Every structure is written in structure tokens, then in C-alpha cells.
Amino acid sequence: MSITYSFNGLGLSIVKVAAGGEASGTSTTVSEAQRLWRIFQAIGDIAFAYTYSTVLIEIQDTLKSSPAENKTMKRASFEGISTTTIFYLLCGCVGYAAFGEHAPGDLLSGSGFYQPLWLLNVANVCVAIHLIGAYQVFAQPIFSFVETSCRQRWPEVKFVTTDHQITIPFLGGTSFHVNWFRLTWRSAYVAVTTVLAMLLPFFNVILSLIGAASFWPLTVYLPVEMYIARAKFPKFSVSSMCLQALSFICLLVSLVAAAGSVEGLIQSLKTYHPFKNEA
Template structure:
């Protein structure tokens, strides 16, 4: 029976397919939102195309959109926060190896679950809880969610999405300098750099405009 089963594809092929599907889906949705929003509202397009444009019916559609946004942000928060957690915790263990509060794990048994237990490190609990609390307060104080998100996206788009992947591909594929492929890749990198600079300039202008009517703990899109 095992001989008749199709073997699983190699990990690099599976990840390449998953990355292609994920990036393609994200690109299609982002382009649709950007093009439809600009076609409908021009430069006055709201950051939230659904609720920001006065669209409030059907309510279930807005609720589904909010749930999807919450799932997206929770996942993104974990992706960006876990490396910070790991860096701080490993650094503290190396610096204070004799402090039990930092290094020791405590076993806690959950009652009424048949003796089920799990390991708890109190430093990890305190540090991660404090980090989440501080970032939450900081996020609620700043009302310009869309403007800051655009600025961060513009600043990280070219180096992380374009420049480093292109340079790694050139180095791995040993693309000859000043060859046709090399020139095309460098032209793509330059165009994306210009797009990032224009987007960053627009985000800074929007941030300055938002600061004129800034009120803490009030969301302004």
C-alpha cells in the first residue's frame, strides 16, 4: 500500500509553491483595493474602504472584514514579536545565568484535567506581558494607523522585498555583471526604490497633516 502512495514533494518545492500562492493572492487583493479605491474616491480614498466610505450595510460583511483583519494582525504580531522575545530572553539567560527568576522553569499542574501540567518561566511571563501592554498602549495613543502602516511598509518594501532577494539571487545564480539579466534585475530594483521613496514621501506628508488635528486615543484614518 505504501508503494502505491504518491510521495510528498520536496520541502523547497512545497515552500516555493506556498510562497507563490501567498504572494500572488496578496498582490491581487492589494492591487484591487488600491485601484478600486482610487477609481472611486481619487486622492480622498479612505484608509478603510468599507466603513470609511459610509458603507455600513450589510453589517455581517463588516463584521467578517473586521474578523479577517484581527486574524491577520494577530498572526503578523506573532511573526514580528517572537524574534524579539527570543533575543531578549536568550540575552538575559547569558547575562544572568545564576538568577533563577530568569532561567528556572516551574511546573504548574492544571486542576481537574487529570494531572496535566506545563512549564512556566516567570521572567518570560512578566517580560512578554509587559511588552504586549506597552505596545498596546503605544498603538492606542497614536491615531494614525494607516499613515504609519504606509510609512513602515514603504521603508521596508524595497530593502526586504526587492533589494536583498535580488542580490541573493544574483550571487547564487552567478549572474554576470552588466549582462542583460543583471541589467534587468538592477532596473527592477531601481524602479521599486523610486516607488518606495514616493510612497514614503506621501506617508510623511499624511503624517504631518494628521498631526495638525492630533488627539490621543482617537483613531483617525
């Protein structure tokens, strides 16, 4: 799905640049301060693209041997990160060439392109399928944590711990198990997050803020610290110091991205209208 809509956005951007005869660039309508804040926010958007670590262990846990799960995941991570980097850099650079500083937050539905309509519809269907699937994957660790914690805290409450068997009529006795707490809690979670997404429709700003908040602690700090502990590097060895320096640089990146996201959120709130897209 991602490759399909990325190809569409990239192709349409190339066509727009070719039709205009030249690439767009910086303009005088944006001050230097605004340009700097937008760069910081863009860093947060990039960081969000690399927050796969939140589901890395969940995915690895579902793999079968052989080859070993860690070897499979290492190759998948390398290929996934490489593909993501190539596509997003191309889309970012060519999209900027097509629109300059007036590039919409979403090239496919943010007043960027209007024709051909069928191609845009295909791309947006791919976006919807991608995000629906991603929502499920990213929500699973949250669901698991809450449900496990509740079972441990209230083991005597049947509403929380008991699964009920429900038979589907006219399907030859086919049945499935339902836990009423799981059904209620997950439905409420989806409803609340959906309403919040509609109520605060600052697409790029929110993505940037989430990316800034999760990038350093989950994608950099924890993996680096676990690797240092597992490899048993001496405290002031070259390898340990290099990894710590990398972690510190990524911390600065997250702080800069967070600052840009907060400033962008403040600016968006000045023209905020509930349930209206402000991409």
C-alpha cells in the same frame, strides 16, 4: 480571513458604484501637491502588503519534507502574491470608483459603509482575527531574537534561563512550562505596542511608513544579494546588472513612499487628538 473581508469590501464598493450610476473620480477639493503626496503614501501602503519576507524563513523552517521546503515555499509565495495582488488591486480600483479621493482609509469601518450591518460585522470580525494572528506571527522573530540574546548575555540569571513547571489543577496532572522572563517581556511588549497604537492612531500613514521602511531592505535588497551570491553571477553580468537595477528601482519606490508617509504624518499631527482614530 483576508479573502472574506476583501470580498465584502469589494462587493459593497461595486454596489455603491452601481447605485450611484457612475464612478467617482478626482475632485477640486484636493490640490495637485496633496494628490501627489497621497499617491506616494499609497505606494507605501502597497509596499506594506508585500512585507511577508520578514516571516518567510520562519514559516519555511516549520515545514516538513517532502517535497522540499524551498519548493513548497516557492509555490506558496507565487500563489499568495498573485492572490494578494488581484484582490488588493480590485479593492483599490473599485474603492476609488466608489468614493474617489474621499475614500476612507478603511472601507469597512472608516465611514465608508453603514449597511448591511451584519455583513460589516462579519467583515470586521475577520479583520480582527486576521490581525491578531498576524501580530503573533510577525512578533515571533522579535521575541526569539530578544530572548536568545538575553540568554546568551546573562546565562547565570535564572529569571532569564529557567523554565518552571506549573500543574493545572483538576486536569489530571496536566502541566506546562513557564519562563518568567519570557512571560514578563512578551506581556510588556504587547502592552506597550497596544498603547502606542492607541496613542498614535494614524492607521494608513503608519502602515505606509512601515511598508516604506521594510520593503526595500527586507523584501528586495537582502533576497537579491543572497541570490546573486548563491548563483555566483559575475559582477557585471547581465543577470547581476538586471537584478541590481531592480533593487535600485525598488529603493526609489521605498524612498518615495517614505516621503509621502512622513508628509502624511505631519498633516495628521496638525489635527491630532490622542486616542482618537485618524484613519
